[in-house]
Every structure is written in structure tokens, then in C-alpha cells.
Amino acid sequence: MKKTLQSLLICLFIGTSAMAQQTSNVQIFELTTQTFKQKVWNFEKEKTFKRVGQLPIILDFHATWCRPCKMLAPHLQAIQNKYNEKLIVYKIDVDKEPELAKLFKVEAMPTIIFIGSKTGYKSELGYKEYAEFETLVKTNFFNK
Numbered sequence: 304m305k306k307t308l309q310s311l312l313i314c315l316f317i318g319t320s321a322m323a324q325q326t327s328n329v330q331i332f333e334l335t336t337q338t339f340k341q342k343v344w345n346f347e348k349e350k351t352f353k354r355v356g357q358l359p360i361i362l363d364f365h366a367t368w369c370r371p372c373k374m375l376a377p378h379l380q381a382i383q384n385k386y387n388e389k390l391i392v393y394k395i396d397v398d399k400e401p402e403l404a405k406l407f408k409v410e411a412m413p414t415i416i417f418i419g420s421k422t423g424y425k426s427e428l429g430y431k432e433y434a435e436f437e438t439l440v441k442t443n444f445f446n447k
Contacts, residue, residue: 328380329387331363333394339403343393343418346406354418359390359444362416364409366397371430372413378433382440390444417443 332338340347343362344354354360363379365372383392397404397412407416411428417439418424425443 327384329383331380331383331392331394333396334362334400334403336400336402339393339395339400342391352422352424354421354424356391358388360416360418361390361392361440362407362418363392363394364397364404364407364412364414364416365394366412369412375413375415375430375436378431378436381433382437385437386440390440415439419444 334342342355343360344352346352361379361382363372363375365375379392379394382390395403397409407414407424407426409426413428413430415427416424417427427439431439
């Protein structure tokens with residue numbers, strides 16, 4: 304009985320720890336064309352790029368079938384968690400939102416768009432290791 308209770312308590316502790324780790328992640332939202340216009344750029348009103356909001360934005364143009372995109376996803380989550388309230392990460396599925404991909408001339412995945420200023424952005428193509436990706440984030444947003 305004592306061993307069963309100990310095992311149960313250990314399982315409960317491990318399960319609670321795993322749930323706490325999952326809930327500590329800041330959610331990364333998948334944008335549709337409509338939410339993109341509200342949160343990033345209303346390209347129907349502003350023909351040239353003019354972003355909404357003040358925080359730096361990372362756009363992750365990805366596809367569900369793209370292996371490098373899947374490999375990059377944990378890095379994006381880690382960046383969002385680390386720089387929470389200092390930047391925003393959004394995901395855009397190119398198969399569901401081809402109009403948005405066309406706006407940014409996305410032809411391969413993953414393509415990451417760094418939006419720091421009101422009227423400009425920079426793009427990076429392909430998978431990057433976490434350290435390299437974080438360096439890009441710091442360079443584009445915090446080392447100016």
C-alpha cells in the first residue's frame with residue numbers, strides 16, 4: 304500500500320510538472336487574412352506596408368507538411384516565451400493563406416519576417432539553429 308501511494312504521488316507530481324510546463328508557454332496564434340489585417344497590416348486600407356501596433360512582430364510563414372518548419376517551431380515558441388511582452392510571434396500557414404504569402408513574396412518555407420519598424424521588415428529563409436535564430440531576433444529588434 305505504501306509503495307502504491309508513493310508511486311501514485313510520484314506520477315501525480317510528474318503529471319503536474321508537465322502540465323505546468325505546458326501552461327507556461329505563451330500561445331502563438333495562427334493568423335488568417337482577417338486577423339492579419341487587424342494585428343499586422345491592413346493592406347486593403349494601406350497599399351504600402353504600414354504595420355499595426357508597437358511591439359516587434361515575427362511572422363512565421365510555414366506549411367504543415369514542411370519538415371524544417373516543424374523543426375523551427377520549438378525555437379519560435381522558446382523565443383515567444385523568453386521575450387513575452389517584448390515581441391509577438393504569429394504563424395501563417397501558406398496553404399491556407401496564399402494571399403498573405405504572396406504579399407511578402409514567400410516562395411519557400413520556412414520564411415520568417417521580422418517587423419520592427421512601422422514601414423519596413425526583413426525576411427530570413429530556412430531553418431536556423433536556436434542560437435542563430437535568437438541572434439537574428441536580437442539583431443533585428445534589440446541591438447539598435
